[in-house]
Amino acid sequence: MTTVAAPSAGTALDRVDGPEKVTGRARYAYENVPADLAYAVVVQATVSRGEVRAVDADSVLQLPGMIATIWHENAPRLAPVEDAELTVLQSPRVAYRGQVVAVVVAETLESATEAARLLRVDYRPEPHDVELRPDHPGMYRPDHVNPNYATDSELGDPDTALAFASVVVDATYTTPAQHHNPIEPHATVALWDADGLTLYDATQSTSGVRATIAPLFALPPESVRVISPYVGGGFGGKGAPHAQVVLAALAAKQVGRPVKLAATRRQMFAVTGYRTPTVQRVRLGADEDGKLSAIVHEAFEQTATIKEFAEQTTVVTRMMYAAPHRRTSHRLVRLDVPVPTWMRAPGETPGMFALESAMDELAVACGIDPVELRVRNEPTIDPERGLPFSSRNLVACLRGGAERFGWAGRDPEPGVRRRGRQLIGTGVASSTYPVYRMPSQASARAEPGGGFTVRIAAADIGTGARTVLTQIAADALRVPPAQVRMEVGDSALPRASVAGGSSGTASWGTAVLRACEGLMDALHRRAGDVPPGGLEASADTAEELRSQRPLSRHAYGAQFAEVGVDLDTGEVRVLRLLGAFAAGRIINPKTARSQLIGGMTMGLSMALLEESVMDLEFGDYLNRDLAQYHVAACADVRDVDAFWIEEEDPDLNPMGSKGIGEIGIVGTAAAIANAVYHATGIRVRDLPIRLDRLIGGGI
Amino acid sequence: MRVNISVNGESMAADDVWEGESLLYVLRERLGLPGAKNACEQGECGSCTVYLDGTPVCACLVAAGQAEGREVITVEGLASGGELDEVQRSFVEAGAVQCGFCTPGLIVQAHSLIESTPGVPADAEIREALAGNLCRCTGYEKILDAVRLAAVRKHQP
Ligand code: FES
Ligand code: FES
Numbered sequence: 001m002t003t004v005a006a007p008s009a010g011t012a013l014d015r016v017d018g019p020e021k022v023t024g025r026a027r028y029a030y031e032n033v034p035a036d037l038a039y040a041v042v043v044q045a046t047v048s049r050g051e052v053r054a055v056d057a058d059s060v061l062q063l064p065g066m067i068a069t070i071w072h073e074n075a076p077r078l079a080p081v082e083d084a085e086l087t088v089l090q091s092p093r094v095a096y097r098g099q100v101v102a103v104v105v106a107e108t109l110e111s112a113t114e115a116a117r118l119l120r121v122d123y124r125p126e127p128h129d130v131e132l133r134p135d136h137p138g139m140y141r142p143d144h145v146n147p148n149y150a151t152d153s154e155l156g157d158p159d160t161a162l163a164f165a166s167v168v169v170d171a172t173y174t175t176p177a178q179h180h181n182p183i184e185p186h187a188t189v190a191l192w193d194a195d196g197l198t199l200y201d202a203t204q205s206t207s208g209v210r211a212t213i214a215p216l217f218a219l220p221p222e223s224v225r226v227i228s229p230y231v232g233g234g235f236g237g238k239g240a241p242h243a244q245v246v247l248a249a250l251a252a253k254q255v256g257r258p259v260k261l262a263a264t265r266r267q268m269f270a271v272t273g274y275r276t277p278t279v280q281r282v283r284l285g286a287d288e289d290g291k292l293s294a295i296v297h298e299a300f301e302q303t304a305t306i307k308e309f310a311e312q313t314t315v316v317t318r319m320m321y322a323a324p325h326r327r328t329s330h331r332l333v334r335l336d337v338p339v340p341t342w343m344r345a346p347g348e349t350p351g352m353f354a355l356e357s358a359m360d361e362l363a364v365a366c367g368i369d370p371v372e373l374r375v376r377n378e379p380t381i382d383p384e385r386g387l388p389f390s391s392r393n394l395v396a397c398l399r400g401g402a403e404r405f406g407w408a409g410r411d412p413e414p415g416v417r418r419r420g421r422q423l424i425g426t427g428v429a430s431s432t433y434p435v436y437r438m439p440s441q442a443s444a445r446a447e448p449g450g451g452f453t454v455r456i457a458a459a460d461i462g463t464g465a466r467t468v469l470t471q472i473a474a475d476a477l478r479v480p481p482a483q484v485r486m487e488v489g490d491s492a493l494p495r496a497s498v499a500g501g502s503s504g505t506a507s508w509g510t511a512v513l514r515a516c517e518g519l520m521d522a523l524h525r526r527a528g529d530v531p532p533g534g535l536e537a538s539a540d541t542a543e544e545l546r547s548q549r550p551l552s553r554h555a556y557g558a559q560f561a562e563v564g565v566d567l568d569t570g571e572v573r574v575l576r577l578l579g580a581f582a583a584g585r586i587i588n589p590k591t592a593r594s595q596l597i598g599g600m601t602m603g604l605s606m607a608l609l610e611e612s613v614m615d616l617e618f619g620d621y622l623n624r625d626l627a628q629y630h631v632a633a634c635a636d637v638r639d640v641d642a643f644w645i646e647e648e649d650p651d652l653n654p655m656g657s658k659g660i661g662e663i664g665i666v667g668t669a670a671a672i673a674n675a676v677y678h679a680t681g682i683r684v685r686d687l688p689i690r691l692d693r694l695i696g697g698g699i
Numbered sequence: 700m701r702v703n704i705s706v707n708g709e710s711m712a713a714d715d716v717w718e719g720e721s722l723l724y725v726l727r728e729r730l731g732l733p734g735a736k737n738a739c740e741q742g743e744c745g746s747c748t749v750y751l752d753g754t755p756v757c758a759c760l761v762a763a764g765q766a767e768g769r770e771v772i773t774v775e776g777l778a779s780g781g782e783l784d785e786v787q788r789s790f791v792e793a794g795a796v797q798c799g800f801c802t803p804g805l806i807v808q809a810h811s812l813i814e815s816t817p818g819v820p821a822d823a824e825i826r827e828a829l830a831g832n833l834c835r836c837t838g839y840e841k842i843l844d845a846v847r848l849a850a851v852r853k854h855q856p
Contacts, residue, residue: 014794018790020799021802022788024774028733183736183833265744462799594836597837626739633832634842635827640839640840641840
């Protein structure tokens with residue numbers, strides 16, 4: 001027990017669950033097979049607003065293997081909860097096209113799918129309203145924006161400052177709806193027995209699903225167990241429970257057998273959330289040297305009629321650059337559309353596309369290098385909260401990135417560099433992401449036979465949480481990581497916060513560390529003797545988090561892109577993408593690099609490919625599969641690299657880490673759009689940067 | 700109908716298979732081999748890639764009946780005697796695995812590329828060969844590292 005090992009944190013430990021994943025042994029939600037299993041398939045509304053008049057269950061009754069058709073008239077009653085996305089099959093109302101109006105349960109997936117296809121549903125349709133327009137009469141001011149930020153902010157007198165500014169940028173940017181498309185579709189296996197309800201679920205939060213689902217079925221939380229050891233990606237889409245988990249539980253209850261239910265890829269476009277589209281107006285006022293006097297950032301977004309999700313698009317502008325006069329706002333309209341949700345860096349991702357594009361426009365207008373412009377507007381304290389920064393190394397990222405990228409001597413003239421049939425350009429944008437930490441619990445146990453087991457209900461959705469927590473625990477226990485068995489992904493383990501807000505390592509790591517420290521103390525008191533029953537300690541970080549002093553805590557980064565734009569076709573290729581990040585202490589360089597590069601690649605994908613197109617006539621997203629909703633494939637990516645600046649920040653958490661799961665996507669699209677401008681002279685303010693936007697722009 | 704397939708060297712049979720069922724469905728839901736993943740069911744993501752008589756295919760696009768009497772190798776069949784295959788080992792060591800859902804398909808595809816290429820394939824070749832296997836997590840860089848590493852190990856041991 002007294003082994004002293006070299007610290008594991010900071011080393012590139014291989015992913016501890018790698019072998020399970022490369023051999024196909026890792027079991028994901030849909031792959032659990034309790035005895036007597038039945039298959040459920042959902043039926044989606046084919047009208048975008050109205051009422052279900054009747055479901056002709058008889059129309060499929062005679063199909064082989066049919067077990068049940070469940071719809072609002074025969075579905076088990078759910079307790080009323082605030083989240084109407086979850087109170088499925090309780091009323092005839094249809095709030096958007098694609099909403100689930102029935103579930104068919106059968107002996108095989110094929111029979112259930114066939115029945116779902118044939119089921120006759122009769123609707124009373126109503127005219128729908130699905131078009132996001134900033135001048136929509138239904139635009140309103142939400143009470144707050146996600147997760148709990150003020151809707152608007154104002155300092156000084158931005159209108160007057162803009163009127164007197166020597167240089168003004170006033171531009172409107174748009175970002176389309178985007179769908180997460182984790183490679184694993186949302187899936188649940190639900191099982192009722194004497195103990196209550198067990199859910200094998202693809203989720204970013206087993207504790208969260210338990211807390212949300214229990215009241216719907218009027219169960220105490222202890223009667224619901226959510227098991228989710230492996231999750232095939234989430235990106236926010238599996239952050240909060242969606243309809244599928246409730247439907248699986250409800251169907252299993254109705255038929256009295258375990259039920260499996262997965263959304264198909266096509267169904268995911270309506271039932272598992274998406275990033276709201278935005279329209280953003282940015283106004284910047286500056287003097288001739290590019291020093292900002294005013295920043296105004298206004299966002300217009302959509303949400304569903306049944307649930308409000310207010311993306312915090314302009315919140316990032318409140319802390320990014322110094323300016324005495326400033327205003328930010330959010331306006332929302334409720335449309336007959338599916339429910340938007342968190343998607344990788346909600347707020348920062350669309351918001352920084354607009355702000356960082358506008359900063360590039362300002363650099364051009366002032367004739368100042370865009371790296372230099374950002375450096376000149378670096379604040380000394382958080383401009384709106386008035387708080388000191390715990391650490392802020394944006395300038396180091398900009399300078400360090402510029403040096404590695406070979407930015408020096410860049411000719412700012414747009415549209416003048418040719419290589420063969422391509423126009424070449426380079427662009428830069430800043431990145432940032434807040435440091436969140438949420439209360440969690442953990443336990444650590446010395447096993448009588450040697451070794452340790454550390455438990456926390458955290459979710460490893462591919463981030464590497466299991467690996468990084470193993471390292472944190474190993475260091476606290478002063479043993480090599482191989483002596484630590486990390487258990488995650490089960491609501492029966494000590495309660496953990498959601499894998500969201502890039503907060504996992506900070507939140508769970510603190511709990512794991514404290515539990516291990518507690519165990520070390522206990523062992524110390526026993527002179528290292530482990531009793532026959534083992535020795536356990538646990539921790540709850542709620543108190544520790546409450547005593548954290550107020551500071552402005554964020555990770556920063558700078559992204560550099562080089563693009564080639566085909567002169568004839570307008571095709572954009574990102575030739576190089578380099579990210580420089582300052583995100584506290586990096587605990588595992590191997591998993592961290594992959595997270596950052598993965599985020600940047602999703603940003604590249606957002607810049608050039610991703611767009612969910614609303615069909616105004618039928619009222620739903622038109623391109624509902626991976627053939628039509630493009631995500632970057634291997635051949636779309638050339639050279640993406642990330643590095644980080646060592647950062648010591650004692651005011652974060654005991655590990656000194658900042659989150660890295662989301663910052664990689666923030667600013668990427670702006671860096672690419674800015675590079676496209678530099679290459680072509682065409683400023684694309686609407687994502688994605690499609691060929692027609694360049695050809696149409698007169699390339 | 701009954702379908703007989705040799706899977707990972709073992710003769711297997713599935714009964715009451717509906718004509719429209721895919722090989723992927725039979726593997727995952729009837730034969731207890733969920734290694735190949737179901738992520739789009741229409742040939743767009745490559746997560747379901749398996750070998751069919753030595754050629755990598757999207758198992759979601761192959762009708763189960765088409766596999767009758769043929770030989771299928773899935774990701775579960777690549778490791779032998781508890782030893783990871785070179786490609787599997789390289790994926791772990793290079794950090795090419797995140798959530799792991801794209802991984803089985805990518806490993807089969809990469810395995811095939813390496814088997815059929817003398818020497819270490821060029822980056823462009825790797826990117827092209829893997830272009831049908833979507834990964835939403837990694838940004839592909841580490842996957843390229845893994846493929847290069849595996850190719851070097853296989854061809855220059
Ligand atoms: S599941 Fe077969 S290609 Fe996607
Ligand atoms: S590792 Fe998650 S999709 Fe590739």
